[in-house]
Amino acid sequence: MIELRGRVRERDQLDRLLKDVRAGQSRVLVLRGEAGAGKSALLDYLAGHAPTGRVVRAAGVEPETELAYSALHQLVAPLLPHLDRLPEPQRLALATAFGLAAGRPPEALLIGLAVLGLLAEAAVEQPLIVVVDDAQWLDRMSEVILTFVARRLDAESVALVFAARTPADDALLTGLPELRVEGLPDADARALLATVLPGLVDARVRDRIVAETRGNPLALLELPRDMDPAFGFGAPGLSSLAAGASSVGGAASPAGGASSSGGAASSAGGASSSAGEAASFAVEVRSFEAGVRSFGAGASSPAGRVEGGFERRIAALPADSRTLLLAAAVEPVGDVTLLWRAVERLGISPDAAGPAQAAGLVEIGARVRFRHPLARSAAWRGADAAELRAVHRALAEVTDADRDPDRRAWHRGHAAVGPDEAVAAELEGSAGRALARGGRAAAAAFLERAAELTPDRNRRAARMLAAAQARLASGAAAAVPDLLAAVEMGPLDPVQQAGVERLRARVAFVLNTGHEIVPPLLAAARRLESLDPAAARETYLSAVGAAINAGRLGSVDRAGGVGSLDRAGDAVAAPADAGVLGRAIEAAAAAPVGDEPAGLLLASLIIWHREGHAAAVPAFREALAAVPADSELDLLWLTGMLVHEVFDDEAFQDRTEQAVAFARAAGVLSRLPGALTFRSTALIYAGRFADASDLIDEAAALARATGPAPHPASAGILAAFRGRTEEALALIDELSRDATAGGVGWLLSTAGYSKAVLHNGHGDYAAALTAAQEAAAYEDLAVLQWTLGELVEAAVRAGAPRVAAEARDRLVARAAAADTPWARGVRALADALVDDTESAYQEAVTQFAASRHKVQLARARLLYGEWLRRANRRGDARDQLRPAYEAFTTMGAEAFAERAGRELTATGETVRKRSPGTAEELTPQESQIARLAAAGRTNPEIGAVLFLSPRTVEWHLRKIFTKLGITSRRELPTAVGRA
Template sequence: MLTSIGLRGRSRERDQLERLIRDVRSGRSRVLVLRGEAGTGKSALLDYLVDQAPATRVVRAAGVEPETELAYSAVQQLVAPLLPYLDRLPEPQRAALSTALGLSAGRPPEALLIGLAVLGLLAEAAVDQPLVVVVDDAQWLDRMSEVILTFVARRLDAESVALVFAARTPADETLLTGLPELRVEGLPEADARALLDTVLPGLADARVRDRIVAETRGNPLALLELPRGTDPAFGFGIPAADSVAGHLEQAFGRRIAALPPQTRTLLLAAAVEPVGNVPLLWRAAELLGVGAEAAGPAEAAGLVEIGARVRFRHPLARSAAWHGADPAQLRAVHRALAEATDAGEDPDRRAWHRGHAAAGPDEEVAGELESSAGRALSRGGRAAAAAFLERAAELTPEPGRRATRMLAAARARLASGGAAAVPDLLAAAEQGPLDALARATVERLRAQIAFVLNTGREVVPPLIEAAGRLESLDPAAARETYLSAVGAAINAGRFGADDLRLAVDAAAGSLAGVSLAAGTLAAGSPAPGSVAAGSLAGDVEPAGLLLASLVTWAREGHTAAVPAFRRALAAVPADAELDLLWLTGMLVHEVFDDEAFLERTEQAVTSARAAGALSRLPGALTFRSTALIHAGRFADASDLIDEAAALARATGAAPHPASGSILAAYRGKIGEALAMIDELSREARAGGAGWLLGVAGYSRAVLHNGHGDYAAALAAAREAAAYEDLAILQWSLGELVEAAARSGATEEAAQARDRLVARAAAVGTPWARGVRAMADALVGDAEDDYRAAVEAFGAGRLTLSLARARLLYGEWLRRANRRAEARDQLRPAYEAFSTMGAEGFAERAGRELTAMGETVRKRSAGTPAELTAQESQIARLAAAGRTNPEIAAVLFLSPRTVEWHLRKVFTKLGVTSRRDLPAAVGRVP
């Protein structure tokens, strides 16, 4: 072990680490990030933590700067000792982790499925013995390891696992941001002076000492390293606090430069070889003509320790050895390491070394790197694949092949989430000869980057241009790109009306020559430029049919588009559902298909879970939660919204805000709901997302109608219904009819009714019949229409709409002084709203019952103790018959944590088995 820089003045840090170990031994999990600038002693604290855990299993890994582009590098270090527990994992998780680590072949796994596997592996290992996982230099983790380990850190709870990171103070936020932190600062002044005394002679000027302590801010490594080789009696320049790391690296560089040449070469090889493999280092050293005796001066200087593994005194010493080498030396070391690496055991690291050893174009090496990229993609390592492909392209001598590889690197970068790097790669690809299809692909990728960064109107023109280039080269890709352009314009809503017309006109032209079966999308004779439609018949893909239906909707209106919407929805197969869910989820509203609304969204979530498509799961959860809201299942919808938010935190993505605002509006807590809706409005305006402004307006109208504030509801619904926002318009029109009719704005109510009835008239579903009857009832005040609305909604699956229809009918009956009949409608409405948690509507129904002399008792939570949100989720899933592993997979927890929470649920609810849960969960708020 290297000589420690000491734990002088670290009582606070030691206490926290000792408490962490106690918690882990008692059965709890703990996560901690030691955060501080270079040299503050984070690694020494990790060593102290390990020394305090003799009765636990310890696994360690470290981020290494040269390995930041190699997928799963740190994860592999951590899980290798735990692979005996791999067979305890569920098959999908076991397969995903085995594929990621190259242990077996399989479909490219999703990162978060691998994360769930790593979480399960740690939990299983901790069953036998508490586990301490230490990750040093987390700022240099490869991207995939960072995603996976952050996911694990956010889900640990009751597994007897400690996960402790050490990371430098970041300039920007990272995925680790938000985890529990312990800031590691400089030493207190007295301890800093005492440490300085160990390296400064007693004759050093006191003012020099004062300056060193002040300007290093007590940084232990700076106190030890910067005075070396200087004459403190006369003073010397100490760097400003914000450049301590740079000056420390320079100090290490000066010490390395004073070593013998062969020792410097050995240190360089150790720095470039990232995993500390001692046999590999000695094989490379032999190829470089360096003997074992070269290690002595480096070890004597305290720069490195070569034992079971190679370990540098500090990462800055590694950086100094690496960055201080000239290019020729660095290439020679990479060449030796490549030759020393077994091509059968580690072909990718060998190719990586060969790629950096090449001084100029080399097709053989470029081919190896391309093969490594393919293996990385098969394991889900898109960022690593991009890095391999970029270097392969740089080494490719033939211009055309170079451009093709650069284009492949751009695709991999975009798929990995690195959109910012793609424009430069595309520009490099364009320097080589590209055929027409490749050039069109470049344009499409540029448009896709814009769409990823901004789904509003700004991306519509480049998407249209890219689609136009693709028309003669790849018609299907052209239609998919036009669909993205139309989708971006739809999302822009009121801000993108002109862009929608441009996209639709361009898309119509691309569809004009498509041969489809009988009929047109419009009723009667097709208008000029309308698009013929029919069955698939091998002529056009589902995306093309969806595009054709939207063209007709935009040009000829809702009624003309309904048949096309139906045909397009019927044509979308289950395996395409996730890709097209954003659109099919909207179109089921346009055809008033409540069965499809619920079944498609459920299928989408099930498919995403089964396939491990966790990057697509948040979108599926959002659409499913909206369906559950209208089915009256608020608690289940809330669970899915929370799950989507947890996924977003794990991936760094932003969750879709629409369903949360709608749920808050129906729950009826005014302050909470308005805050969420106002935030949605601000985000929508800032991002140019007019469709989301429609969602915000609809949500406000729901909230105010629920509380009987019809004037406020009218203003909100009037604004929302002024725009043709797909899916949202019909909901907004329903709120507008109710608010206007109850505000005495009879003419406005009639106009909104006519618009809504025209949309529902072309459809014969229970949902459409109920909407039409309710609008007629509110305007015409006819009992037959109220009764028809209740009957129609009762035949469908939208429980929320049925409860609202009963409320309106009951209010009408009370005004008619038919109290007994009014109670028959108002009681079930009140019970339904109360059970759902729709507080505003429940209070409105309760006021009506109270006015008739009824005693209305608020529903009691009825639990011995309040369940937390996570306990409620687990309780409901267990009551639905899910096993602990199934619940763990749904909530991204380990089965051990689920079991621990269930024990607490049983105690709080006063039950002793799962058989008792369904009745008890009915009382959970």
């Protein structure tokens, strides 16, 4: 059993974690602290108090950060007997990732779901404790998948505990529950120090050591071992100081007799020390303090000092011992047999291990264990290039090429001095195996080294281009431009040149969707015209898309024929500069046309810019119809916008739902956050606020594992419709800052629209008018018609009839070109507000009832009910206001519900609060599970959709049954429908 000195707070938290896990809950914790702070000891404490045999462990190893799944394999290998219990897609994904089966390269999301299910199955009989040490050195794929699992654990009786260093540079772990592991309290630090300081040492010396180490346990244990004997350090010096302290303090010598000749005690009958001897001792104390300061020189932290101490101890070893220690550091698995074979190749006797073990640097038993990862780092980093290459060469020679070809290739790659095609080919083969397992980051690392060792310039360029493609696929887009610059140093054939330009364009669009990226995209597209016309059109489409995103910040010249309007309705001129959008459109229009989806989408945007919205609607529809389902994810950034331009609410709902379903099924982790963001917007307008909130939260959580988070546009729109002023304004301000910083003016219009919704909901029509006017001054795709609707309502209620009429005319012109229930409803409601006619209100309600925009239906009823109440037709008003109030309340549109409630009260009706005991008591996640179960989905199917383990789904269903007062799944459809 592990016993710790101090650490009461930390032990209490770990004990609570174990208690929760034993009770059936899952818990995640990140122990965060500097090197040597005691994180590993706390992990040992946790493992020692866990159920016997129910602990699986892994640790990141610095030399292995580029080997895909190396840490994950350590954790999963003991659990593979449970693999057969997983659904087939998950089972195959995990088996493929670990090279146990051949199959399609698995996406990280699917592997993550498989690991989640595997942990849940392993914890069925008793709780499972999963411990991951040195998380800062996890390979990329292991880190992504384990972080995903950590964010989805719920009711599986699994504890997942990481130990990671500070400062935190692992963005993936950010946001998980943390326990800061600081230095020991002063009393505990002194007690620990006393275990390694022989005899009595002057209090000033102890104070100095405790202060220098800041209570870091490893530093407290290692610092005295590294003291320079020249300063009185080491065993002889410490003994001398102890004896001196004994004499000065008048206490008995620890040895019970006279001190040595170097001590301060007098040999003349035990007399007290003379003044001269006391002065001598003071000099020794100062020397000791100088040694402490020397130890810390050049190191900014106790961990740095300890690593410096390890380096000095390694440097003091015999040459053969240093080489043996280096081999142990470079061989990351701790395989003793492999180490001895490598050492033999190096011509070193096993006896060379003795000095390294005696120095407390390493233990060599059944496995190789370093005193601390800092000792491994010191051995590895302190070696010169020739020594390191020799060790890698020896390890490569003794590594089995059949059993472990990738590690052998990795060693050979680091052992090579100059170009070597045989080694490069071997590394390329390892890259192919990594790609087959879904390890794109590892494949990129293998390919980069392979390119460096390739003697043929053409082949070198091809391998570097493949490395760049793998880096982009792994989510590391920022690393690609440097790789492409290296690619272009070699001769490229036309196909390779096209690949470079296409990749550069894709990276540019990923890294920056604002106006600054448009010129580079246009240049790339022009170069691609003669190399790959289809790729050229895709790149022109990206350039036009970036210009559309830039909006007003790219000096876009389109303002729907009308600039911004002041309160009196006078037009304010829009920018006259053609801007980046105009230049992008004209460049694209000169390129060869194509009938593939990208070509049709590009052609429709050219029409839109040149001839206006009405002329573009048929082209938009044709292009949308040409986009196949399997391309939806790639083009969702545009198709998700164009469905608004054609007022197709069916496509808006169906396409976003299909995109999410495809991303989930394929496990495309990098694309899912964007798909979830678009889907959440569709759900907002469908009145499913709770579901939209779930997806927004999921997108943000997933984005932490894949790169930059989606912009908060959906979150801002949702908060605005909910009427939560403080939350909404904070999100809208954040959106505006992001838009300005990134040069994405489209988001500024979204921010203005959201603010208009918020203020209209609260009845603050003057503020809504200001926000809507600013946003409607520019023709931003997918936003303008929504903004114009808010502008009409705000202007009518704020007493600005000219502004309302102008906005109505613009909106009606757009709706007339589309002629769908959504468009007809929008047109009728605008006419009703401006012309004050009942038939138009009735038409708006009828048309929105035929659409899937339930928010718009409720708002049309509210506006009609307000009109009826003002006409003193209270009974008719109640017939409209009552369903509007109920709909808003069910959705969670708090401000609109309050507004409808006030109107209902004014008609003489008592507004009833919702009665408890119905499905609104369910959490959003429980609501999702209930609906899926009611639709006949099994627990594994629900888990696959929501990225939960089947055990967690079962746990939630039990709670759902209790809340709904039912006892079986057969009752769910009725209960959910009733709710």
